[in-house]
Amino acid sequence: MDSIVVTGNGPLNGQIPIAGAKNACLTLMPATLLSDEPLTLTNAPRLSDIAMMGTLLQSLGAEVAQMQGGKVLALSSHALDTHVAEYDIVRKMRASILVLGPMLARDGHAIVSLPGGCAIGARPVDLHLRALEAMGAELDLRDGYVHAKASGGLRGGTFEFPIVSVGATENALMAATLAKGTTVLKNAAREPEIADLARCLRKMGAQIEGEETGTITVQGVDRLGGATHAVVPDRIELGTYMIAPAICGGAVECLGGRIELVQAFCDALDRAGIAVEETEGGLTVTRGDTPVRAVDVVTAPFPGFPTDLQAQMMALMCTAEGTSVLEERIFENRFMHAPELMRMGAQIDVQGGTATVTGVDRLRGAPVMATDLRASVSLILAGLAAEGETTVHRVYHLDRGYESVEQKLRNVGAKIERISGQ
Numbered sequence: 001m002d003s004i005v006v007t008g009n010g011p012l013n014g015q016i017p018i019a020g021a022k023n024a025c026l027t028l029m030p031a032t033l034l035s036d037e038p039l040t041l042t043n044a045p046r047l048s049d050i051a052m053m054g055t056l057l058q059s060l061g062a063e064v065a066q067m068q069g070g071k072v073l074a075l076s077s078h079a080l081d082t083h084v085a086e087y088d089i090v091r092k093m094r095a096s097i098l099v100l101g102p103m104l105a106r107d108g109h110a111i112v113s114l115p116g117g118c119a120i121g122a123r124p125v126d127l128h129l130r131a132l133e134a135m136g137a138e139l140d141l142r143d144g145y146v147h148a149k150a151s152g153g154l155r156g157g158t159f160e161f162p163i164v165s166v167g168a169t170e171n172a173l174m175a176a177t178l179a180k181g182t183t184v185l186k187n188a189a190r191e192p193e194i195a196d197l198a199r200c201l202r203k204m205g206a207q208i209e210g211e212e213t214g215t216i217t218v219q220g221v222d223r224l225g226g227a228t229h230a231v232v233p234d235r236i237e238l239g240t241y242m243i244a245p246a247i248c249g250g251a252v253e254c255l256g257g258r259i260e261l262v263q264a265f266c267d268a269l270d271r272a273g274i275a276v277e278e279t280e281g282g283l284t285v286t287r288g289d290t291p292v293r294a295v296d297v298v299t300a301p302f303p304g305f306p307t308d309l310q311a312q313m314m315a316l317m318c319t320a321e322g323t324s325v326l327e328e329r330i331f332e333n334r335f336m337h338a339p340e341l342m343r344m345g346a347q348i349d350v351q352g353g354t355a356t357v358t359g360v361d362r363l364r365g366a367p368v369m370a371t372d373l374r375a376s377v378s379l380i381l382a383g384l385a386a387e388g389e390t391t392v393h394r395v396y397h398l399d400r401g402y403e404s405v406e407q408k409l410r411n412v413g414a415k416i417e418r419i420s421g422q
């Protein structure tokens with residue numbers, strides 16, 4: 001397993017290009033299962049999770065071709081070889097469950113293993129299943145698999161999500177495009193990845209309204225066609241690289257960044273005394289000579305502060321002036337980076353879903369362990385600002401969600417290298 005070694009090296013300056021969103025791409029790819037015509041995705045990120053989704057789609061009989069070094073994905077699924085998504089692939093990535101809705105909607109049956117993914121809490125899929133049941137799906141959970149049937153096809157229905165779920169909204173939205181009649185999804189997720197999926201599905205011929213309002217109305221159509229669609233920029237990669245100059249000093253322009261993707265996060269940076277400026281190419285973050293102020297953060301569904309930026313924000317708060325309280329309201333076990341940051345000298349007290357961080361003058365480099373995707377990158381950010389050398393072990397998580405992280409950070413002056421096989 002690879003490790004990453006980071007050495008604190010002063011301010012960062014320059015530009016970092018932001019890739020297409022992993023989480024958007026992971027839901028756009030299974031949308032190919034809704035149509036027998038080609039779906040071409042441009043601005044795809046080059047990540048192991050994307051390759052994994054490609055492998056899953058291929059295992060079902062879809063064609064997946066990578067062009068331009070993986071930036072363009074040509075997908076096509078005229079006829080499927082099987083409707084069984086096997087445990088061996090699905091267990092490695094939770095987003096695999098997103099093949100369920102499309103297969104069921106198009107062909108009336110699907111068998112999908114229950115998924116795995118990052119170890120950040122129990123993460124059930126009950127809402128995915130209940131939303132599909134509201135469209136007439138008959139479901140049976142046997143031997144770790146969901147056996148789904150919709151004899152005669154799915155039909156429109158109304159479903160109100162008891163809590164906001166990004167993945168369940170995506171699964172239900174895709175399924176609803178081919179259901180007979182009207183589907184209304186209430187308390188639906190409003191994340192930019194949902195809006196991106198809706199835009200792509202509309203290009204394929206779907207009739208969807210309200211995807212940014214929390215109530216999505218879908219008028220089912222008989223068939224969907226092909227489309228070409230550019231994946232929305234990755235707001236989590238964007239937020240992550242916006243923290244880099246905030247924590248180290250300097251000024252970094254994140255190319256392709258858009259404020260509406262990260263408004264709540266920018267508000268928090270603003271309260272912390274970090275300036276964010278819109279430029280022609282994206283967003284520039286500048287940290288002046290003044291210390292960062294401690295700010296409180298509560299994670300919430302979009303447009304709230306994203307749970308996927310909580311770990312990176314905690315890294316920033318470790319050396320802020322004062323005490324900050326970070327409340328995690330989306331996942332119950334998402335502070336695994338806290339004890340690792342404490343190895344570096346951070347002062348953090350975790351009580352249930354609340355972490356209280358008391359800023360220290362300086363973090364010290366230390367060997368640390370990456371426990372999930374966003375935790376990994378928070379340790380790298382902390383290492384960039386620490387005195388001495390930090391070795392982040394088990395960085396395979398990182399490769400699931402960050403394209404060329406070492407190169408992107410090196411280009412703005414960071415001292416970072418990957419050591420293979422440690």
Ligand code: UD1
Nearest residue numbers: 023095123124125126127128164165166167168308330331
């Ligand atoms: C997606 C993102 C992930 C992000 C999360 C929240 C992808 C591939 N992943 O994950 O990076 O952290 O949104 O913004 O897009 N829940 C249930 N039952 C369900 C589904 C979810 O109880 O059937 C719960 C979860 O345990 C969690 C909450 O709902 O507490 C939100 O999860 P959800 O929005 O579904 O996250 P994902 O779609 O898995």
